[in-house]
Amino acid sequence: MNYGNPPPPSGDYERPNCRFRCGRGAAWGQPCANGPSPDGQCGGTSECQPVKNRGRFECHRPADQGGPCGDGPNKDGSCSMRHPPCAPRLSLRARRGRVTMQVCGLLVLLLAAGFHFGRGGGAKPPAADPGPLSAKHASFTRGRDCAACHAAHEAGLGGMLKAAFTANDMSAQCAQCHAFGGPADQPHNEKHFTPHGHAQATDCRACHTEHRGAQGNLTPVTDAQCNSCHRVQFAGLTRGHHEFPAKFPHFTRGGIKFNHAKHLLEYFTKPDYAARAAKSCVECHATSPGEHGLRTAGFDATCARCHAEQIPQNDLVVLRLPEPPAPADAAKLGADDATTFMAWFLQRGGTNAPAYGTALHTFLNGLGMDGTASFAKSLDAATKPGAGAALLAGLNAELLTRPAQLWTKRQKFEPSAAKPVSGWYWLEDLFPELRYKPAGHADPVARAWLEFALAAGREPNAPDAKRAADFRDEVTHLRASVGRCVKCHVVTAPPEAPAARELAWRYTGSELRAHTKFSHGAHLGLTRCADCHALDAKADYEGQFASFAATAGVSSFSGIALANCVNCHAPGKVRSDCRLCHEYHRGPALKEMSVAR
Amino acid sequence: MNTPARKTALPWVLLASGVLLFLLPWFWSRHLHAHLGRPALVTGWWLFAVMVFLCGFNARKRLAMLPLGSASAWLAWHVTGGFLTLALFWLHTRSLWPRGLYEQALAGLFYLLNFSGIVGWILQRAYPRMLTGSGVEIIYERIPAEVARLRGGAEAVVLACTRATGSDTLARHYLETLDWFFRRPRFFASHALSGGRKARAWLRQQCAAVRLYLNDAERAHLNRLTALAERKLEIDFHHAAQSLMKRWLLLHLPLAAAVMLLALWHVFLVCVYAL
Numbered sequence: 001m002n003y004g005n006p007p008p009p010s011g012d013y014e015r016p017n018c019r020f021r022c023g024r025g026a027a028w029g030q031p032c033a034n035g036p037s038p039d040g041q042c043g044g045t046s047e048c049q050p051v052k053n054r055g056r057f058e059c060h061r062p063a064d065q066g067g068p069c070g071d072g073p074n075k076d077g078s079c080s081m082r083h084p085p086c087a088p089r090l091s092l093r094a095r096r097g098r099v100t101m102q103v104c105g106l107l108v109l110l111l112a113a114g115f116h117f118g119r120g121g122g123a124k125p126p127a128a129d130p131g132p133l134s135a136k137h138a139s140f141t142r143g144r145d146c147a148a149c150h151a152a153h154e155a156g157l158g159g160m161l162k163a164a165f166t167a168n169d170m171s172a173q174c175a176q177c178h179a180f181g182g183p184a185d186q187p188h189n190e191k192h193f194t195p196h197g198h199a200q201a202t203d204c205r206a207c208h209t210e211h212r213g214a215q216g217n218l219t220p221v222t223d224a225q226c227n228s229c230h231r232v233q234f235a236g237l238t239r240g241h242h243e244f245p246a247k248f249p250h251f252t253r254g255g256i257k258f259n260h261a262k263h264l265l266e267y268f269t270k271p272d273y274a275a276r277a278a279k280s281c282v283e284c285h286a287t288s289p290g291e292h293g294l295r296t297a298g299f300d301a302t303c304a305r306c307h308a309e310q311i312p313q314n315d316l317v318v319l320r321l322p323e324p325p326a327p328a329d330a331a332k333l334g335a336d337d338a339t340t341f342m343a344w345f346l347q348r349g350g351t352n353a354p355a356y357g358t359a360l361h362t363f364l365n366g367l368g369m370d371g372t373a374s375f376a377k378s379l380d381a382a383t384k385p386g387a388g389a390a391l392l393a394g395l396n397a398e399l400l401t402r403p404a405q406l407w408t409k410r411q412k413f414e415p416s417a418a419k420p421v422s423g424w425y426w427l428e429d430l431f432p433e434l435r436y437k438p439a440g441h442a443d444p445v446a447r448a449w450l451e452f453a454l455a456a457g458r459e460p461n462a463p464d465a466k467r468a469a470d471f472r473d474e475v476t477h478l479r480a481s482v483g484r485c486v487k488c489h490v491v492t493a494p495p496e497a498p499a500a501r502e503l504a505w506r507y508t509g510s511e512l513r514a515h516t517k518f519s520h521g522a523h524l525g526l527t528r529c530a531d532c533h534a535l536d537a538k539a540d541y542e543g544q545f546a547s548f549a550a551t552a553g554v555s556s557f558s559g560i561a562l563a564n565c566v567n568c569h570a571p572g573k574v575r576s577d578c579r580l581c582h583e584y585h586r587g588p589a590l591k592e593m594s595v596a597r
Numbered sequence: 598m599n600t601p602a603r604k605t606a607l608p609w610v611l612l613a614s615g616v617l618l619f620l621l622p623w624f625w626s627r628h629l630h631a632h633l634g635r636p637a638l639v640t641g642w643w644l645f646a647v648m649v650f651l652c653g654f655n656a657r658k659r660l661a662m663l664p665l666g667s668a669s670a671w672l673a674w675h676v677t678g679g680f681l682t683l684a685l686f687w688l689h690t691r692s693l694w695p696r697g698l699y700e701q702a703l704a705g706l707f708y709l710l711n712f713s714g715i716v717g718w719i720l721q722r723a724y725p726r727m728l729t730g731s732g733v734e735i736i737y738e739r740i741p742a743e744v745a746r747l748r749g750g751a752e753a754v755v756l757a758c759t760r761a762t763g764s765d766t767l768a769r770h771y772l773e774t775l776d777w778f779f780r781r782p783r784f785f786a787s788h789a790l791s792g793g794r795k796a797r798a799w800l801r802q803q804c805a806a807v808r809l810y811l812n813d814a815e816r817a818h819l820n821r822l823t824a825l826a827e828r829k830l831e832i833d834f835h836h837a838a839q840s841l842m843k844r845w846l847l848l849h850l851p852l853a854a855a856v857m858l859l860a861l862w863h864v865f866l867v868c869v870y871a872l
Contacts, residue, residue: 025741028781030749096847103851107858114699128866131696150870164868206633213696228632 019094023086033065036088044086046079131211134218140177149173149210174204181587187229188515189586207584219579226578237576238566250555251513255504257488259541261556267306276305281529291521296507299441303488312422312437316449316475316482317341319434321364321403324410325357333357337431340474344456344467348382353464367404371397383452390448395424403432438483446483447505450475454491454501465499472501493548501548515583526568534558607670611677618647619684626688640689641867644682645860651678652857655850672721679714682707699866703859710852717845724838727792733831737839740782743832748779751825758818767815767822770807775822778803779829788837793830800826 020040025031032044048061050073057073061081071080090098111127118125124145133141141148151173152163175184182189185201207221227233234240245251268277278284284302285294299307322337335343335356346359353359366374372395376388403426406413415426422439426432438446453475456468476486490504536558544554569576622643626636654675657665665671686707687693695704735743755771758764777783784796804823811819 021738022741025745028741028744030745031742092843092847096850099847100851100854104854104858107855111699111859111862126698127862128870129698130700130866130870146870152869160869163870164865168870168872170871202633205635211696222631224631225633 017093019091020088021091023088026089027086032083032086033062040088042085042088045083047081047083048073048079050077050079052077132213133210134212134216135214136218137210138214171202171204174208177591179587179589179591180585188584190514221579221584223578226582236571237562238570241562243562244560247553247555247559249513249516249518249560250553250557252508253490253544253551253553255490255506255508257490257545259556261535261537261539261541264535265537273306278302281533287520287524289521289524292517292519294509294520296509304441307488308440310487311440311443311483314438314480314482314484315427316436316438316446317433318436318449321407321413321432322360323431324407326410330357330361331355333360339433340467340471341453344464344471345378345382347467348464361408364404364407367400368408369401371401373397375400379452383455387448387452390444391452393445393448399424399426399434403434436482441483443483446485449482450485450503454503458497458500469499476501476503490545491548492550495550498549514586516581517583518581532560532564607673611673615677615681618681619688622685623688637689638872640685641864644685644689645864647678647682647685648857648860651675651682652853655853676714676718679711679718683711699859699862703856703863706852706856706859710849710856713845713849713852717849720842720845724842728835728838731831731834733828733835735832735835737835737843740832740836740839744779744781744829747825747829747832751775751779751822754818754822754825758815761818762812762814764812764815766810767807767818770803771822774803775826778826782833782836784833785837785840788834789841793834793837796830796833800830 018035019038020036022031022035022044023042024044032042033047034043036043047065047069048059050057051060052058057075057077059068059072059079061068069081074080114127115125118127118129128146132138137149146153149170150168152160152168155163171185178184180189182191185203187200187202207225208218209216209220210218212218223236232242234242263277267273284297286297287294296302317339318341320337320339320342322333325333333356335347338346338356338360342360343356346363347353347356354362363378366378372392376392379388379391380386403413403415413426413432415428415432419425419427420437422437422443424434424436427435436445436449453472457465457472459465459468462468475481476491478486481487486503492502492504494500494502534557536556539554539556541554541556544551566576568574569580622640626640628634629636629639654671657671658668661668686704690700690704695701751771755768758767778800784793784799787793787795800823804819804826808816808819
């Protein structure tokens with residue numbers, strides 16, 4: 001019995017490229033010499049393949065299997081040493097291939113099922129789920145899910161195959177909901193980028209990344225990425241950022257004249273006004289931690305303390321009745337004693353207009369017959385329908401009818417001596433004058449007349465341009481204007497029409513340049529107002545209003561310097577990245593249809 | 598021919614190549630990221646190309662007749678590429694674990710694949726040396742025949758002992774203990790993890806236990822039986838080591854196929870939805 005080295009190899013079926021191995025060997029028995037056939041049939045049912053030699057069958061069992069057997073082959077040539085067949089097993093290599101194919105097949109089935117059964121009806125297929133959307137997008141796209149942004153999602157297999165080889169304009173999908181103050185595919189949504197040279201069209205996905213979860217950062221943009229486009233590059237707010245402009249952020253002259261330096265350093269210190277003066281900036285300029293801008297409290301809460309009593313001091317003089325002329329001299333009556341309004345209004349039409357005296361007679365005749373109706377109709381014709389009602393609001397028809405009738409009859413009209421607190425009334429000065437006394441701030445009639453007067457002088461080449469300008473200048477006189485509105489509300493000549501005038505009714509505040517933002521609310525309590533807004537007593541604040549042209553603004557505050565910001569906004573302290581102060585998009589907004597969805 | 602100089606230089610060449618093949622897409626993606634490009638496209642295709650190269654190792658083994666370089670060199674590049682794919686995967690995803698369901702499946706399978714590859718590489722490095730040191734050489738497919746032969750030999754020794762001595766002590770002990778041992782390879786975990794220490798201890802214990810009750814003639818048969826059993830131990834060790842070295846591919850290759858399939862699916866989805 002050989003207990004030493006293993007016997008020499010008996011066959012080549014043990015090679016790993018054979019698909020099957022002997023079942024007896026798999027059961028740790030003695031494997032047969034032949035091994036299974038390539039198709040997995042047992043090859044060891046007989047111990048030898050008898051060979052016919054000289055008419056006799058001879059046993060050819062291999063020596064390592066024991067050599068020729070004692071019984072020899074059967075008469076029909078079959079081996080006498082037969083065994084039951086084994087169950088051949090797959091070789092390791094064959095099993096490996098089978099497992100691989102099964103895994104791949106299972107995976108394909110799972111992918112197909114996970115994609116097919118998860119689509120439709122706004123669902124998200126698990127086999128194509130790239131991760132949850134941000135909270136904002138998730139709420140707006142609920143109901144359509146993937147198809148809200150990916151047009152190919154609802155296409156069939158053919159459509160998806162086509163989409164795989166076609167460029168997909170994702171930015172156009174974004175623009176279905178997102179609007180900007182300029183072209184969506186241009187840097188910063190600006191139309192013209194010539195000052196900065198060549199600029200390429202942009203793709204939303206360059207900065208915005210979705211599918212990062214509900215709390216994911218949609219815009220993980222770094223300062224280095226901002227720098228990649230800008231020609232002037234710098235490392236940070238404290239390393240290379242250029243100084244703010246000298247007048248930052250006071251570039252325009254605003255709509256309301258208020259000289260902070262004069263008020264804070266002079267007027268508020270006077271004993272007469274000290275008690276009524278604002279004690280701190282926030283009395284007039286309110287904000288809260290959640291707000292970006294400053295809310296300026298209205299006139300009633302701030303300026304009225306000192307200026308309310310001034311408003312009714314200036315009346316608007318609309319009509320002045322001269323001495324009634326004799327009927328034969330009516331046409332000779334001049335406009336010397338007329339109000340600027342009458343001089344312009346009754347002589348509109350230039351050379352085609354009737355003589356002043358005739359026009360006045362006709363006008364007063366109409367007043368005597370219709371009262372305010374004909375006057376309003378004439379005013380509508382001069383401006384626009386409905387303007388007359390606004391201009392003559394509160395005017396009792398009797399107040400026009402009786403004086404006009406008396407005048408046309410050449411009878412003396414004596415107005416009442418009593419002056420009302422506000423509203424329309426007649427006053428006997430040298431001549432009877434129809435006047436309007438404003439009730440207070442934002443008086444609608446005063447406002448209507450101011451706008452009417454400004455509109456009158458809009459056409460510089462009109463035949464009555466001089467008279468219109470005289471009327472306009474009287475109504476908007478700095479000291480004599482009705483209600484003294486022009487004392488605070490700025491009158492500006494628009495650049496495109498230098499002869500015209502516009503009046504700013506609302507406070508606009510300092511306008512930051514596009515793409516720059518600042519939150520006062522966030523700085524509440526951290527700094528004092530004066531730390532950034534230092535009064536400049538020497539600034540020629542009033543001088544900027546000498547001309548109606550919208551010149552660059554002069555502020556009574558010094559410009560804010562970069563040094564004010566970098567005290568806190570520096571590496572190691574508070575955030576100082578580009579996006580803290582700069583907004584990439586111009587006027588970002590949501591389109592109505594996106595909200596309606 | 599693998600000269601000693603080449604063998605010494607190869608690890609450094611592989612390391613340098615791996616580092617270079619990582620740094621190139623890394624710098625490229627940094628540049629694209631800074632310039633608002635799409636670095637994920639570059640890193641994704643680079644990763645996919647390396648994965649295709651790794652799959653080429655299986656093809657190389659099947660196309661042995663073609664002059665495509667030695668299998669050992671391919672293995673070395675395959676291992677290098679495997680580690681490279683791990684680094685490229687993190688560079689591409691910029692996270693350890695993605696969010697989407699199918700991406701998580703892809704990442705999970707990818708990590709499993711890498712883990713199985715590292716385990717397999719450790720097996721391929723550790724076991725061959727131990728197998729050579731065992732002093733026995735046997736082809737894996739012939740282990741069943743050898744086990745059968747040893748079992749036949751052991752049974753013959755026991756029968757001869759009974760006939761010669763008239764005592765059945767050894768025979769009864771064999772039936773109760775060593776018969777189980779000789780039936781098939783045993784102590785797989787012991788051989789795989791600790792070199793068969795537990796198996797040897799068991800054998801020593803069994804032989805020592807019965808030796809007390811045998812006379813000199815029976816002990817001679819026991820010695821022959823012990824020699825066969827010690828040979829069986831070596832065969833068992835070969836079976837354990839070679840099984841592991843062959844069967845880990847049952848995990849690695851299907852995983853590789855699954856990962857490639859999911860990667861292709863990922864490419865398809867990206868082309869449909871994102872490009």
